[in-house]
Amino acid sequence: MVRVRQAVRTCSVEVGFGLVDQTKFVxxxxxxxxxxxxxxxxxxxxxxxxxxxxxxxxxxxxxxEGPGIPDVEKALTDHYTTGGGLGLGLGGAxxxxxxxxxxxxxxxxxxxxxARWK
Numbered sequence: 001m002v003r004v005r006q007a008v009r010t011c012s013v014e015v016g017f018g019l020v021d022q023t024k025f026v027x028x029x030x031x032x033x034x035x036x037x038x039x040x041x042x043x044x045x046x047x048x049x050x051x052x053x054x055x056x057x058x059x060x061x062x063x064x065e066g067p068g069i070p071d072v073e074k075a076l077t078d079h080y081t082t083g084g085g086l087g088l089g090l091g092g093a094x095x096x097x098x099x100x101x102x103x104x105x106x107x108x109x110x111x112x113x114x115a116r117w118k
Contacts, residue, residue: 004033004045008060011047015056016118025058025116028096031089032062032112040064040110050115057098057117062110069104076102 008029012022036043043064050057094100097114104110
């Protein structure tokens with residue numbers, strides 16, 4: 001998790017995010033990395049620097065081959081948890097990002113993609 005946080009912070013600086021946007025995106029990344037480890041049994045994260053016309057951004061894709069999420073909408077609800085946490089991770093990551101997409105299939109795994117734009 002520390003390596004993910006450091007890499008996202010470094011890329012956020014490279015994109016030109018201010019301190020507040022850096023902190024928001026690093027926090028979102030940390031929540032999703034924790035979920036990937038705790039619920040997905042580990043996985044991968046892909047970090048992409050984005051350039052669209054005159055704006056720059058950063059996209060993170062977290063992929064695991066864990067048990068999957070049976071009810072994604074319910075999992076995005078604040079305070080819903082299947083573990084011992086506060087149940088704010090997925091919804092919090094969504095609120096801290098400009099773009100959020102989740103795909104999950106029971107028995108196959110989960111892919112969460114977030115992006116933030118400058």
